[in-house]
Amino acid sequence: QVHVVESGGGLVQAGDSLRLTCTASGRTFTFSNYAMGWFRQAPGKEREFVAAINWSGGSTDYADSVKGRFTISRVNAKDAVYLQMDSLKPEDTAGYYCAVCRYPDTYVGTRAYDYWGQGTQVTVSS
Numbered sequence: 001q002v003h004v005v006e007s008g009g010g011l012v013q014a015g016d017s018l019r020l021t022c023t024a025s026g027r028t029f030t031f032s033n034y035a036m037g038w039f040r041q042a043p044g045k046e047r048e049f050v051a052a053i054n055w056s057g058g059s060t061d062y063a064d065s066v067k068g069r070f071t072i073s074r075v076n077a078k079d080a081v082y083l084q085m086d087s088l089k090p091e092d093t094a095g096y097y098c099a100v101c102r103y104p105d106t107y108v109g110t111r112a113y114d115y116w117g118q119g120t121q122v123t124v125s126s
Contacts, residue, residue, distance in 0.1 A: 002026040002115040006098045009120030012088055020083040020120060022098030032056075032076040035101035037113055038083045040094035040122075047097065051083060052106035061106045066092075088124045095119040 008020040020038070024031055037052040051072040052061045060072050069088075074081040081098065099113035107113075 002029045002100055004098055004100060004115050004117035006096065006117040006120040009096060009122045011123045011125065014089055014124055014126050016088050016124070017084070017086045018088065018122060020085065020096055020098075020122075022081045022083075022117060023079050024081075024098070024100050024115065025079055031079040033104060035104055035106045036072075036074060036081040037099045037101055037106070037108075038072060038081075039097045039099060039110065039113075040092075041097065041119075042094040045094075047110060049108040049110075050096070052101065052108065053081060054106050055104035059106060061108060063108075085122070088122075090124045090126045093122060093124050095121050 004024045006022045035054045038050040039047050040050050041047040053072045053074050057074045069086050071084040097119045098117045100115040102114045
């Protein structure tokens with residue numbers, strides 16, 4: 001079993017920044033073997049891909065809606081992945097979820113991710 005925990009959400013104004021943090025751990029889990037992803041889900045909408053990073057941090061993918069504003073990174077020594085969100089917009093309001101990919105390389109589909117956190121709420125006011 002892998003335990004995934006997100007933190008860093010909050011209520012901000014449009015144009016502000018937030019940094020989300022996610023840690024993943026487990027007795028037999030090796031964080032550096034797996035890609036990690038961030039997804040978000042707004043009320044009444046399906047969960048959507050936001051960003052992903054491969055096992056080493058050398059390759060990333062972003063949804064078009066966040067490209068140029070969000071940055072995903074990881075520190076394997078800390079078993080942590082981050083999502084720096086700049087120039088936030090009201091349409092970024094959602095619950096943000098971190099997930100562990102079953103592969104070392106990035107994937108955008110939710111089916112490639114096996115372990116999920118409980119989510120952290122991000123609310124952007126206009």
